[in-house]
Amino acid sequence: MQNLAAPALKWADLLTAEPPEAADIRRVYARRRAAQEARERHLALSKVVRTEIIPRLRLLHPAAAQELSGPALKPDTEMVAEFTAMILGQDAAPVLDAFTGLLAKGYSTDGLFLDLLAPSAALLGHLWDEDLCDFIEVTIGLARLQVLLSTFRTDSEIVPTNDRRRVLLMGAPGEQHTFGVALVDRFLRKAGWQVVGAMDATPQQIVELVQSQWFGVVGLTLSCETHVPRLTEAIQSVREASCNRAIGVMVGGPIFLAKPELVRQVGADASAVDAPTAVLLAQRLLDLAIQAGCPREVGTCV
Secondary structure, X not given: OHHHHHHHHHHHHHHHOOOHHHHHHHHHHHHHHXXXXXXXXXXXXXXXXXXXHHHHHHHHOHHHHHXXXXXXXXXXXXXXXXXXXXXXXXXXXXXXXXXXXXXXXXXXHHHHHHHHHHHHHHHHHHHHHOOOOOHHHHHHHHHHHHHHHHHHOOHHXXXXXXXXXXXXXXXXXXXXXXXXXXXXXXXXXHOOOEEEEOOOOOHHHHHHHHHHEOOOEEEEEOOOHHHHHHHHXXXXXXXXXXXXXXXXXXXXOHHHHHOOOHHHHOOOOEEOOOHHHHHHHHHHHHHHXXXXXXXXXXXXXX
């Protein structure tokens, strides 16, 4: 019986073992499905922004709303999936070639930032959540997206700024992924805001910064719910220390899309679903601060 059992076990192993090709196919399928889900969420949020949020804010700020005119060409789900696969590849050159090729086809830079790079970043996070990517892969992927953002941002597009429109952008304490902040940074600068980044600053350095410099708005990003308590403490410290007693606080990140109730819980004033909306919300928060009686003369606090 033992002689018969051994061959049977070998056949069982052959039947149950997953060939490497099947594992690769399953991985690719999972990535494409995740890309479709991420893209569908992105489109749903964009619809809400365009049909509800933007019309209301455009009435208040028609100049800022001009930043929201969308490109004629938009990447589809397949393009997002393929681009993300390139981002996760070992060679970074195809990523740059693909992005440059899309620009040559007529896609706008800002349109690709919003409709390709942002969904790709969200997809990387989803793949990580589903254990389809490890931390190193996600970190390298986000770094490549950051390089594209830095490479193709053109300072010549930035319009003149004024002293009131100053914003401090930073990640929540413990936040490791800051691509979303970089995207918001670009759009705020293009809309005429003076942006100060404090991604690597300690909580004490942040307090000293808002004590010594005037900011109309502070923006923070968060992707992990475990850091909510630390974000709450950071926002409270900023409000207590800021020389602008009516400073506006906006937050962003996937956690606030999944759980909008956290916006109020952490003590923020508003949450933006994408970079153009962040521009409009920042302006609205600044207007509210002015109405609340913030100083007419801004700059270095005394």
